[in-house]
Amino acid sequence: MTARMTLRVNGSDHDIAVAPDTLLLDALRYECGLTGAKLGCGTGDCGACTVTVDGEAVNSCLMYVLECEGHSVETVEGVTAGGIGAIVAEEFVKADAVQCGFCSPGIIMSTCALLARTEPGAATDEDIKEALAGNLCRCTGYLPILDAVRRASGAPR
Amino acid sequence: MSELDVGGYRRPDNLSELLTLLDRRPASVLAGGTDLVVMRADGTVDRAHDIVDIKGVPDLRGISLDADGTLTIGAATSLRELAKTTVIPPNAITDGAALVGGWQTRARGTIGGNICRASPAGDTLPGVLAADAQLELASTTGTRLVPGHDFFTGPGRTVREPDELLTRIIVPASFGASAYLRFTYRLAMDLAVVGVAAHLEIENGRCVAARVALGAAAATPVLAPDAADALVGTELDEASVEAAAQLVLNTATPIDDGRGSRAHRRTVLPVLAKRAIGIALERARGGHQR
Ligand SMILES: Cc1cc2nc3c(=O)[nH]c(=O)nc-3n(C[C@H](O)[C@H](O)[C@H](O)COP(=O)(O)OP(=O)(O)OC[C@H]3O[C@@H](n4cnc5c(N)ncnc54)[C@H](O)[C@@H]3O)c2cc1C
Ligand code: FES
Ligand code: FES
Numbered sequence: 179m180t181a182r183m184t185l186r187v188n189g190s191d192h193d194i195a196v197a198p199d200t201l202l203l204d205a206l207r208y209e210c211g212l213t214g215a216k217l218g219c220g221t222g223d224c225g226a227c228t229v230t231v232d233g234e235a236v237n238s239c240l241m242y243v244l245e246c247e248g249h250s251v252e253t254v255e256g257v258t259a260g261g262i263g264a265i266v267a268e269e270f271v272k273a274d275a276v277q278c279g280f281c282s283p284g285i286i287m288s289t290c291a292l293l294a295r296t297e298p299g300a301a302t303d304e305d306i307k308e309a310l311a312g313n314l315c316r317c318t319g320y321l322p323i324l325d326a327v328r329r330a331s332g333a334p335r
Numbered sequence: 336m337s338e339l340d341v342g343g344y345r346r347p348d349n350l351s352e353l354l355t356l357l358d359r360r361p362a363s364v365l366a367g368g369t370d371l372v373v374m375r376a377d378g379t380v381d382r383a384h385d386i387v388d389i390k391g392v393p394d395l396r397g398i399s400l401d402a403d404g405t406l407t408i409g410a411a412t413s414l415r416e417l418a419k420t421t422v423i424p425p426n427a428i429t430d431g432a433a434l435v436g437g438w439q440t441r442a443r444g445t446i447g448g449n450i451c452r453a454s455p456a457g458d459t460l461p462g463v464l465a466a467d468a469q470l471e472l473a474s475t476t477g478t479r480l481v482p483g484h485d486f487f488t489g490p491g492r493t494v495r496e497p498d499e500l501l502t503r504i505i506v507p508a509s510f511g512a513s514a515y516l517r518f519t520y521r522l523a524m525d526l527a528v529v530g531v532a533a534h535l536e537i538e539n540g541r542c543v544a545a546r547v548a549l550g551a552a553a554a555t556p557v558l559a560p561d562a563a564d565a566l567v568g569t570e571l572d573e574a575s576v577e578a579a580a581q582l583v584l585n586t587a588t589p590i591d592d593g594r595g596s597r598a599h600r601r602t603v604l605p606v607l608a609k610r611a612i613g614i615a616l617e618r619a620r621g622g623h624q625r
Contacts, residue, residue, distance in 0.1 A: 179342035179343055181342065197343075198342070198343035198344040198386055199375060199376075199382065220376070221373050222369055222373065222436065222439070222440060225437065225439060228439055234442045235438055235439050235442060236439050236442050236443050237369075237439045237440070237443070239372075240367075240369050240372045240373070240439075240443065241368055241372065241443070242344065242365075242372065242386070244346075244388075245346075245368070245388060245390070247346075288438065288439070291438075308438060308523075309438050310438075311437045311438065311522070311523035311524060312436060312437020312438050312439045312440060312523070313437070314524075
């Protein structure tokens with residue numbers, strides 16, 4: 179059974195056809211053409227599909243898109259278009275925190291959610307590790323990632 | 336938020352509507368979905384069941400402390416909110432909430448979902464037992480209270496009927512303090528190999544009441560009465576705590592599985608119990624009291 183709903187992503191409304199079990203991740207990728215969020219595990223373990231809903235980092239593989247009706251979704255395409263998200267992306271490149279890049283969109287989304295809830299420069303290493311523990315990097319470049327997040331956290335916003 | 340009605344997915348905005356939906360057709364309660372979405376996808380839960388999303392009912396969320404000290408937690412309260420709450424001092428239940436999965440899991444996952452999933456390794460469950468919490472179940476025909484220690488009947492199984500909703504977790508007032516610790520191989524995103532929650536009440540330097548609960552040590556979370564009884568009446572000095580902690584093994588019946596062997600679990604349990612009792616004691620003495 180399919181129905182139509184309005185999904186608000188990165189400030190734009192998408193009128194899309196969905197089924198009860200359509201995942202937010204699949205709706206973003208196949209209905210909205212936003213392929214930044216990645217399917218890694220599909221079980222909530224890797225964080226590659228991380229987006230924000232009303233500013234909170236969530237796994238889009240563990241949510242039905244229908245749960246998002248009336249809420250606001252942000253993806254890596256949206257947050258890196260300007261502001262602190264663009265600074266985060268730039269710091270990831272500068273710190274060589276991107277290897278194959280598969281985990282990067284999810285990690286950038288978790289980072290942006292963390293920076294949105296902390297004052298500039300206030301995020302401790304503990305805060306960063308807590309925020310990113312749900313994001314795995316198969317290329318295991320964790321130290322440059324930590325470095326990039328530290329630098330972005332210090333940036334004025 | 337109004338009721339969304341897309342054949343098979345419903346999001347009612349009030350409790351009576353929600354209970355009617357659970358009564359009407361086979362339905363699965365959707366809270367944070369961190370378990371349910373995967374269970375529907377792999378067929379553990381029948382995909383033909385309607386999805387009844389409970390997040391549109393505001394009464395099911397939030398943490399409140401009554402004037403008499405009774406704590407009430409709405410079943411759809413997120414684990415993140417519980418982990419970060421300042422309404423109550425850190426205790427076994429909030430310790431457990433803070434350990435579940437990663438940030439993303441806790442942002443969506445709820446305490447009601449953790450309890451109803453009834454995993455033997457569920458991180459808030461030993462705290463629910465140690466706190467002597469009551470679980471409120473509601474259906475169109477009425478409401479009943481089930482003590483936490485009577486709720487779980489096996490891995491993934493509880494006394495909840497399909498048409499019943501877990502609405503609130505009610506923790507009776509006490510002047511005690513509690514703590515939960517688990518053993519894992521990785522600090523985050525790993526399920527408990529074993530876990531221990533301890534609750535202590537102290538009067539004039541002496542333990543007057545205690546409860547110890549174990550996770551991943553049996554088919555359900557269990558109370559360890561021998562360990563608790565051995566604490567009562569002592570001054571909680573190192574020797575009494577050590578001796579009591581050993582007695583958790585009278586209750587633990589862990590299994591061998593991919594996460595750990597039975598022997599390893601039996602080695603770790605008393606050590607964890609001793610530490611959990613130690614943290615509860617520090618909290619009790621630090622004036623973190625309710
Ligand atoms: C990556 C990952 C890591 C995890 N790590 C841990 C961990 O470390 N520790 C741990 O304990 N768990 C862990 N979990 C499991 C899960 O996140 C928790 O069990 C969570 O608390 C479930 O809550 P939920 O709201 O998402 O439940 P849901 O998935 O929405 O529901 C779970 C079950 O309970 C039922 N249900 C939910 N709410 C109610 C209610 N109010 N009344 C009646 N029935 C209800 C549902 O129908 C379903 O059967 C992990 C999960 C993932 C994906
Ligand atoms: S794809 Fe969602 S967490 Fe791995
Ligand atoms: S850069 Fe390859 S998975 Fe992280």
